[in-house]
């Protein structure tokens with residue numbers, strides 16, 4: 485997961501530029517900012533999936549993680565990192581790159597993410613930033629002057645009403661427990677350490693402290709009670725995290741609404757299995773594809789809704805070599 489392979493990018497490069505006459509190229513190179521897609525949304529709304537789906541429909545694209553816990557090594561279940569299968573060959577950056585017992589800061593994120601995005605663009609790939617840490621995204625795209633000079637962002641906001649999200653988050657905690665989250669955290673447990681540093685701050689770690697301290701000595705009934713309490717606390721903490729994230733997103737929306745698009749996934753959350761996937765494809769993904777297509781090639785007509793699935797051309801024009809980038 486940490487070792488990024490760029491092979492996907494190298495393969496799918498179109499040979500012919502059929503949009504602009506060759507002689508105009510240098511002119512556009514200097515005028516145009518490089519484009520970055522940013523996917524935001526509360527925990528559990530499907531940001532990672534959308535990023536991978538979009539990267540697969542606009543290759544070559546690479547994903548930059550903006551989740552402040554997924555930047556750390558370890559606790560892959562607890563922090564809900566994408567698996568190799570889920571990545572479908574799309575390269576990911578800033579996943580599991582930081583020492584779990586260090587403090588990775590918003591400044592660190594800005595530095596690492598800028599470097600990753602510069603390198604993605606230099607290889608003629610589209611950078612897609614995705615993750616739940618809105619403060620990191622704000623630090624990068626709002627407070628970082630060099631980034632603002634070089635890049636232009638399109639924000640996709642994956643939204644779902646909290647009443648639909650809460651039960652989903654609760655089920656997701658149960659699925660994580662089944663997948664072995666407690667074992668993962670137990671291996672990490674160190675009674676001498678507090679929960680102020682690095683990955684130990686992740687939701688799903690401090691909540692198990694009381695249970696893990698008592699585990700060796702307590703009787704069965706006490707253990708059961710402590711475990712249930714820990715799981716309930718994780719659920720509650722995740723639901724309140726989702727609320728805080730949403731508040732922050734509403735604030736960002738007021739700042740960025742010119743370039744920010746809300747994707748309503750309410751209908752998807754009402755269904756499950758194949759039906760949910762179908763709705764995701766025809767509604768959420770198709771709409772995102774139209775928005776991103778327009779953002780990337782804004783001199784081309786918007787693709788009509790009914791035909792989008794079949795008619796989005798795969799990357800019709802190679803992105804410009806990053807000349808503007810190099811001159812800063």
Ligand SMILES: *[C@@H]1O[C@H](CO)[C@@H](O)[C@H](O)[C@H]1NC(C)=O
Nearest residue numbers: 585586587588679680681682
């Ligand atoms: C990480 O930051 C917290 C404050 O947020 C501090 O208490 C802790 O000592 C820091 N840990 C390290 C290893 O610097």
Ligand SMILES: CC(=O)N[C@H]1CO[C@H](CO)[C@@H](O)[C@@H]1O
Nearest residue numbers: 527562563564656657687722
């Ligand atoms: C079980 C669950 O949904 N856990 C999530 C709680 O929120 C954090 C965000 O900090 C996610 O990383 C977890 O996956």
